[in-house]
Amino acid sequence: MENEVMYDYMLVIHPDAQTLQDVSIFRHLISEELGMDQAAFSQAHIALFRSEFPERYEADFTGMLEEMVQEQSAFTIYTSRIDHCRQGERHMFYVNVANPKPVEELHRKILRTFELKPGTFRPHMALVRSVNTQQFNRLAPYFTNKMFVRSFHCHSFSLLRKPAGGQQYELVREFRFGRDNASEHPLFNHAA
Structure with missing residues (x-):
């Protein structure tokens, strides 16, 4: 189809309001230190899936997800610290998920719902x-060995899109999630 509108779709878990607020405090520090505009930051989230496809597939995509979540149970997400990794010549600071x-x-x-093979996936915010590297070195003193112990109930995920x-x-x-009872999953999942 000619001139089809392509969208960048992303599935994300949003943390609770308190965790969002705590993350925004760190992002404010980052924007002050690096002279960045705070509007450049997206809302804190854990990305689950991202794909680009034509808008006409959106209804099928959401229908398949709707079916999948009926059997999904809620769970609690725990974080423990701020970490960093290198991506080529660039760096990223993130909040780790202690019970991935x-x-x-x-x-x-x-x-599996979309019949795709899993690759490397590491949940993080x-x-x-x-x-x-220069920016990384300016931020490192604030974040190296910094603890960020939080927990929040995950009972849903969101579908976002942009052209x-x-x-x-x-x-x-x-x-x-169809089964919104986190108590079904005791803390045996809580391995840091």
Whole structure:
């Protein structure tokens, strides 16, 4: 189809309001230290899946996800510290997920729903991406060995989209889990 509108779709877990607020404090520090505009930061989230496809497939995509979440149980996400990694010449600071298993399993279910093979997936909440070595060295004293112990109940994920190459994601819809009882999953998943 000619002139089809392509969208960049992303599935994300949003943390609770307190965690969002705490992450925004760190992002404010980053923007002050590096002279960045705070509007450049997206809302804190854990990305589960991202793909670009024509808008006409959106209804099928959401229908398949709606079916998948009916059997999904809620769980608690725990964080423990701020970490960093190198991506080529760039660096990223992020909040680690201390109990990645339930998030990894959700990611695998999403990929299975779309008949995709899982690759490397490490759940995290980015504080700042793609900083150069000089910027990394300026931020490192604030974040090296910094603890960030939080927990929040995960009972849904959101579908976001933006036009391919666009700036801001918009919320398409939220998918609430069919089994919203976190107590079904005791803390055996809580391995740091």
